[in-house]
Amino acid sequence: MIHLSNISKQYGSKILYKNASFQINDGEKIGLVGPNGAGKTTIFRIITGEEGFEGTLSKSDKTVVGYFSQNIEEMSGRTALEEVKSAAGKLPELSLRLKHMEKQLEDSAVTEISDDAMTKLLENYGEVQAEFERLGGYDLDTRAAEILTGLGIGPEDYNRPTESFSGGWKMRIALSKILVLNPDVLLMDEPTNHLDLESIIWLEEWLSSFKGALLMTSHDREFMNRLVTKIVEVAHKTITTYGGNYDFYE
Incomplete structure (x- = not known):
């Protein structure tokens, strides 16, 4: 190591x-x-x-x-x-990226985007969410306390x-x-x-x-x-x- x-x-x-x-x-x-x-x-x-x-x-x-x-x-x-x-390392940055992409997904219900753009957005969201979960982002408050x-x-x-x-x-x-x-x-x-x-x-x-x-x-x-x-x-x-x-x- x-x-x-x-x-x-x-x-x-x-x-x-x-x-x-x-x-x-x-x-x-x-x-x-x-x-x-x-x-x-x-x-x-x-x-x-x-x-x-x-x-x-x-x-x-x-x-x-x-x-x-x-x-x-x-x-x-x-x-x-x-x-x-x-x-907590990369977690604050990953949290911001997740919120930004969640806003994009919400907006897509009002403003139509192409199938390719939606596929790319969902892929990126899945990757960031998996990394956020792997690093313990969803239980950060509990762990810190x-x-x-x-x-x-x-x-x-x-x-x-x-x-x-x-x-x-x-x-x-x-x-x-x-x-x-x-x-x-x-x-x-x-x-x-x-x-x-x-x-x-x-x-x-x-x-x-x-x-x-x-x-x-x-x-x-x-x-x-x-x-x-x-x-x-x-x-x-x-x-x-x-x-x-x-x-x-x-």
Whole structure:
């Protein structure tokens, strides 16, 4: 799914890794470990294209990557629920296209169009509708609400302006946005920060049932241990892959 081959990265004279390689396969759940400053967050930023590097990164253009980091973007002008729904990838665009074509179909009852034009319109509508359904467009509101609630933001706060939330609660909204995207590959940098025990339990259950690939860091070793089946270690200027969970790695 994602292959990093012979990658090298350094800041000034500090070498993070040299000619290192690893891969993320479909459905894998991987723990990313290593000492502070070794370059774990840089790995995330290389995968998302935010950092330059030497070497090769291979992934399909169709692969959707979601990245939860500790640096959240400014939030304002939307409610909590609207903010989460805004992250739903192509769904807003597909929804607009469906509404536009539905209007064209309504108008065709008044203004006659050719058989060829109607056939083309119906074909396009069917394709867009199928993609919208595949991406979960018809249950977006439900999923967004369930995720917010799972992370501790209940129905009474769905319509609160995002700017009224404190930094820690904004982190929960940011995490909700990544989960509602339901990407092919989920990159998570310390996802349990700012979460209470109840929300951590909910997140663990959600990630356990997540069908995509997961690459995560976490200081909560028990949380990581229950989820991952492979460890990628960043240390000593290289990247090493180990089978098994964190206990096996230790």
